[in-house]
Amino acid sequence: MSSGTLYDKVWDLHRVADLPGGATQLFIGLHLIHEVTSPQAFAALHDKGLPVRCPERTVATVDHIVPTISQARPFSDPLAEEMLSTLERNCARHGITLNGLGSGRQGIVHVIAPELGLTQPGMTVACGDSHTSTHGAFGAIAFGIGTSQVRDVLASQSLAMSKLKVRRIWVENRLADGVFAKDLILHVIRTLGVKAGVGYAYEFAGPAIEVLSMEERMTLCNMAIEGGARCGYVNPDQITFDYLQGRAEAPSAAIWDRAVAWWSSLASDADASFDDEVLFDAATIAPTVTWGITPGQGIGVDERVPISDQLDPADRPIAEEAYRYMDLAPGQPIEGVPVDVCFIGSCTNGRLSDLQAAAAVARGRHVAEGIKAFVVPGSEQVARAAINEGLDQVFREAGFEWREPGCSMCLAMNPDRLEGSQISASSSNRNFKGRQGSASGRTLLMSPAMVAAAAIAGRVSDVRQLS
DSSP, X not given: OOBSSHHHHHHXXXXXXXXXXXXXXEEOSEEEEOTTTSHHHHHHHHHHTOOOSOGGGEEEEOOSSOOSSOOOSSOSSHHHHHHHHHHHHHHHHHTOEEEOTTSSOOXXXXXXXXXXXXXXXXXXXXESSGGGGGGGGGTOEEEEOOHHHHHHHHHHSEEEEOOOEEEEEEEESOOOTTOOHHHHHHXXXXXXXXXXXXXXXXXXXXXXXXXXOHHHHHXXXXXXXXXXXXXXXXXXOHHHHHHHTTOTTSOOTTTHHHHHHHHHHTSOOTTOBOSEEEEEEGGGOOOEEEOSSSTTOEEETTSBOOOGGGSOGGGHHXXXXXXHHHTOOTXXXXXXXXXXXXXXXXXXXXXXXXXXXXXXXXXTOOOOTTOEEEEOOSBHHHHHHHHHTTHHHHHHHTTOEEOOSSOXXXXXSSSOOOOTTOEEEEOSSOOOTTTTSOTTOEEEEOOHHHHHHHHHHTBOOOGGXXX
16 A cells, blocks of 8 residues: 555545545545536436535536637537537536636646646545546646536535555656657557556656646546546646746735645655566657557557557557558558547647647648638637747648637547548547547547648658658
8 A cells, every 4th residue: 555645645635524435535635527528417416406515616617528729608509509508507506617618717627727826735625527537737736527426526526435455656757859858658558558557546747747747737637537547646846836826816925935835735745665666768759759548558659559469469450450440451550540630629638838849840841632620719818828938820830720729639529520531630638439529530649849841741741751
């Protein structure tokens, strides 16, 4: 059993009671909601005549269903309009802050909470969205939850949960030029597998992690869930504090030093014990691309699609399924695979630094003929910052479409969808069958810079070769 880790400390600080059967009633410090998983939860409260227990600890936004070409109301999709209207009514009824369209604070839930300073070290964070693990980048313990648990948090500000084991992912050295946090996490998942994290929290640590920006750490933690872990986190440090200082919802100057001192005390102790530890060398990681139908089916851009006989016997059935679905041959180089659509955005890679990295590739070049390429900022704040830097113009001149903030083609619960068997180069987080809106659409996950390189070439390309 782990001890002295940030996970252990935060868990103990938020323990309300030990429940029969071994679970813990855990207090949730920040509850994030959006338009997709909250309507049924609110309806359950209304049926029982219950109020929201702590409305000041719940924050809402709209992200999944919003169109990105025009966000004029009413939406052309009646269901999307009704979902947003329902969220607006529920938030007004219960006194919950809603960061709506045009507020200047709207965006993907896992983008706006950090940029507003809502996410802070030592918190427990819950949201009805798988990628809530993103917030662990700040030294928080963050869980994605289902609709029934959204109801429970609204009603009680707590969750019944079993404590996880802790695995430390120690990463030596530094990532090379052209290699990003997205490549690192895809490499980790490729190596350990998509089920290895079941029952675990992942602590990301080591020299390579310590030099990552907060936005890179968010990318890393965002996809911990894709490796099976319930949450992933990074210990808070000066990079964390510098990011938070001065943000709208961060502690004020009067108590800032006290906050930093307390946050610092939460980091895992030097003699902390872990249930497991795995070592990686960042210097050996190449830009990574998924070839299959799970985030674990990834390879370096300079590698070939694996041959079934070379895989673990347990991995062969899903590999055979992936060959057929993706229409890729065992032993085929991944570099050079043609693409149809290139999407830069999502809660994984829709932040300012992601757009900057992609724009650096796009600047002075042009999207290949026949390629649909578009950029979707993760929030209104990201969009403003990018426009102030002229990034929107860089993308437009290169032939990319510049869109309004939202989840867009990550989940395709909006008009941004693949058609037929199109292949997408995507900076999002999942490459499941049909994930991007078409039952036969195919997704190749990669970093934003690699997506931009694919858009320019019209095929999977090694961004390190573009100078």
